[in-house]
Amino acid sequence: MRVEQASQGEPVVPAEVHARDGWTCRLCGGPIDPEVAWPDPMSASVDHIVPLALGGAHAMANVQSAHLSCNSRKRDKIIDQVKPIKLP
Secondary structure: OHHHHHHHOOOOOHHHHHHHOOOEOOOOOOEOOOOOOOOOOOOEEEEEOOOHHHOOOOOHHHEEEEEHHHHHHHOOOOHHHOOOOOOO
């Protein structure tokens, strides 16, 4: 269902999200190194602020840059439901 929802949203280009967010993780506040490749925990990922599973839109206004590890820890929660995330 999440894939189906995402395909119905507007185009979200990860490079544009990271450029807009200044290559900064919006969950922990730390810098994201664009040279670190997935699946490294410190690699760049795109987080849905309001998760798709909770009805969030797949749209530029609802996404933010995050380290893969921070995004994984957030899971399908809204940020105020998550304990502060610290860099590993």
